[in-house]
Amino acid sequence: MSLEVGPENCCFIHVTLVPFLSGSDEHKTKPTQHSVKELQGMGIHPNFIVLRCDKPLEEGIYNKIAMFCNVKTEHVIENRTVPVLYEAPVMLEKSGFSRLVCLDLGLDPHELELDEWKEMVERIKNASKNVTIGIVGKYVQLHDAYLSVAEALRHAGYECGAHVDIEWIDSETITPENAGDVLKNCDGIVVPGGFGNRGIEGKIATAEYCRTHNVPYLGICLGMQIAVIEFARHVCGIEDANSGEFDENSKDKVIDFMPDQYKEIYKGGTLRLGAYPCVIREGTQMEKWYGQHEIRERHRHRYEFNNDYREVLSNAGLVLSGRSPDDTIIETVEVPENDFYIGVQYHPEFKSRPTKAHPLFKGLVSSALK
16 A cells, blocks of 8 residues: 655555464564565565554564564554454554654644544444344345445444444345245345346335335335335236336336436446435425435436326325426435335435434434334
8 A cells, every 4th residue: 555645755555464373472573574575575665564463562563573674663553453443543543653654755744633533433332222224135145245335324323322233135035925034133124226137026025014014114226116116016006017127028117217318228328327416305204314405415327217107106105205406307205104214216325424324324223223
């Protein structure tokens, strides 16, 4: 890893693991020495060496690595494993890491303002409640596929004083008959974004179970489209309701391409990408959690709510709670009878932060805690 300021000022930071041998009760520095030697052989001379470790390093380790790796002793930094990931910046700041890097780059070091961050870490440590949120998708074996969603849920938990336990649920295992058993341990559900028709019927069964059993539900992108399809089928009686993505021959595509999109183009050109404004309807769950009437959120999708079905769905009770400013695109839907049942066409997880949870994730977790 390197930090560079201008053509001349460059700072190379080498992050390496220092193993601990329980048999001899000591850390071993040879792996670090060898890795630095290899770097130096390639013409790379680290300015800093950051040592990953699970236990506190002995005092002599710093001098030893500094001497054999040709760096200043104060430029050997301990990066110990901490119980909470977000403690790491506080730990590194205690070692003066940012000040030393700034000095090495010829920059004026300023004391970092970490009060808000420290307060967040304290909230995490003092959390006294637990809540289980199910993520229902088709890539759940690879948790990193939904990493931003998982982190957004944890951010919401921090603000609600709760530890969020995530239950990873493969949508292909869910049917209308077993949905209650599969989802019984979940206090709330997220159906995240995705492409393709694999596992879709399981997600529809999930949306129906949450709607009929008042389980807090947040549908993101595809998850909103699933909520619309489920409502159309089981409330409006449109048995063939589907998305043009899943069934091109469906007579009732409640989700489909917009009129200005082209079915001949399957990639890139048909995606709606980036931030778009959304006007929130008064008196809705969306207004309750956002506390404002116009928002901007980030999109990444190809299919939209089919405006031909606005009247039939809204007359049956589905609230079209968020629209584009020109009223051409439905951005969010919700079921008003439920405590929390919202589908959004955009990706709120992209704007969640550890010190400021996204309002929709906070709303989901808050509702799940009740």
